Amino acid sequence: MKKGFIALLALMMMLVAACSNGSNQPANSGGSGGGASNSGATQLTMWSMETRNKEIIEASIAEFNAQNPDIQIKAEFFEDEALKTKMKVAIAGNQVPDIITYWSGETFDTLVEQNMIGDITDFLNEDAAFRDDFLAGGLETFTYDERNYGIPVLFSGVSLWYNKQIFEEQGLTPPATYDELLQVVDQLNANNIIPIAVAGKERWPMLHWYSYLAERIGGTEPFEKAKNGETDFTEESFVKAAELLRTLAVDHKGFVNGFLGLDYAAAESLFTTGRAAMYLQGEWAMDGFLNDEISEQIGFVPFPTVEGGKGSVNVYHGGFGAGMAISSKTNQEAAYKAIRFLTDPAQRKAINEGANISPMKTPGLEEANMHPLAYEYDSSISTNLEGFFSYYDQALDAKRADQFLNSIGAILSEANSNIVEELAKVKK
Known part of the structure; x- marks a missing residue:
């Protein structure tokens, strides 16, 4: 009888405890529906x-x-x-x-x-x-x-950062057009100043340059069509962008010598120590500027336009x-x-x-x-x-993003590479 009484008492205590719980939802631990706590x-x-x-x-x-x-x-x-x-x-x-x-x-x-x-x-x-x-x-x-x-x-937006002291000493004005950019590069090279710091080893900084040129030439529509499979990346604006990039980086030696082997930290250091005059990066690069004396010498402008192009100077990559x-x-x-x-x-x-x-x-x-x-x-x-227009390597699927990075690298590293053939490799 004593055992039976204890069992009955335990059952009654369990029922009372259950009835005293005023919520049917457990406390939330992530995605369980915003549950209520005991309070x-x-x-x-x-x-x-x-x-x-x-x-x-x-x-x-x-x-x-x-x-x-x-x-x-x-x-x-x-x-x-x-x-x-x-x-x-x-x-x-x-x-x-x-x-x-x-x-x-x-x-x-x-x-x-x-x-x-x-x-x-x-x-x-x-x-x-x-x-x-x-x-x-x-x-x-x-x-x-x-x-x-x-x-x-x-x-997030990518801009062309420049060293104001170098530009002032050289009597230069920040470039507003692609042709002006080439002129600035030529003068800097003539005076043994590195025109542009680029982390080619990382690949994506080179893609920033290419993407901006493609947008400034054809606007944002060609990329959206190619991304969706309506066309491919051998369309005229993409080919022209690659030609202009090769002219700037290789023919006019706009990118620092050895840029293909340069990592992000090394490229940034060239700019933040005043050895390179220009640097194309997003606002995140300011982390390397703000707490340094070089910050007083740094200015920025939107990416230059291309003569006859459809892209606006106030449309940002990002x-x-x-x-x-x-x-x-x-x-x-x-x-x-x-x-x-x-x-x-x-x-x-x-x-x-x-x-x-x-x-x-x-x-x-x-x-x-x-x-x-x-x-x-x-x-x-x-x-x-x-x-704005999205980063190409983020907007595309992983396969095409990697193909694009490889193709731009090949276009800039191999003087005899066929631009159309390289861009044709970017496909699903």
């Missing part, structure tokens, strides 16, 4: 690759959590490749985190196509002032079938490379409230006052808080941006 708050797990801005973002999260006791964010930060690996596992298991900061492109498209990312169009439409403050193409980067699935967190999105399975209102707070210009102000470009037209930057070069660059982009 009743909605728990949101966030993954981000913005490790460089970790402290700033964590401060914003702490502020949000304090202001919203009913919604709590827990963030995890990963280096690029680590996050890509985690996302592959998450996609396979259909368990993406409640909030994610991720790159635009193929993987993001997959998330949308498989209904893993939440549609935030209606939320944005109710917040028109915020929605309409993005630079041209920002929200469109994360739009599919006229519905929006992400909020851009940064803009784009809105990363955005913040929410899982389709999570608490949509809570998650959107969180990313709206975290992407607000006021919360990302400290990030955008560094070596970054805000995706907003009115980012609220304070010149007094910024390095003069960073403020000038960010302001220039915000004021003049007309559009």
Whole structure:
């Protein structure tokens, strides 16, 4: 009887414990639907690759959590490749985190196509002032079938950086056209000054030069058609771009001698130590400029135009490379409230006052808080941006991206290489 009584008492205690649990959802541990914790708050797990801005973002999260006791964010930060690996596992298991900061492109498209990312169009439409403050193409980067699935967190743009002291001493003006660029290169070479630092060993810096020339000649349409398989990369604008690049880099010796064996650090050092006059790179290169005395000597201009070309000087190579999105399975209102707070210009102000470009037209930057070069660059982009075109090696599938990198390398390294034949190798 005693054993029976103990068993009955244990059963009753289990029933009471079950009845006392007021929630049917477990605490969220990433993509489980924004579950409630024991305190009743909605728990949101966030993954981000913005490790460089970790402290700033964590401060914003702490502020949000304090202001919203009913919604709590827990963030995890990963280096690029680590996050890509985690996302592959998450996609396979259909368990993406409640909030994610991720790159635009193929993987993001997959998330949308498989209904893993939440549609935030209606939320944005109710917040028109915020929605309409993005630079041209920002929200469109994360739009599919006229519905929006992400909020851009940064803009990336490649410009032609130049050494103002060298140009002044040589009586040169920063080139606005390709022909002017050749003239500048010739004069620099005549005075034994390295015209352009290029990391040819890395391959992609050479592709920046080629991509810009192709856009300045034919505009953005030829690439989009070739990418989609409607044409190929032997179309006239692509061939002409390769010819102009070879003329600049090889015939006029615009690129530093031995550029094909030069890595990124070595090429950057040539420019930051004042040995090379020009350097084509994105805003990320400012990390190597801002804390150095050389920063006072550095200026920038958009990539030059090509006579008779269709491309605009204010269309930049780059784009809105990363955005913040929410899982389709999570608490949509809570998650959107969180990313709206975290992407607000006021919360990302400290990030955008560094070596970054805000995706907003009115980012609220304070010149007094910024390095003069960073403020000038960010302001220039915000004021003049007309559009952008994607990095070729990111916009294409992995196979064609590698083929393109190889073909441009061959065109510049082999004087007798056939340009059309090399470009024809870029195919699915």
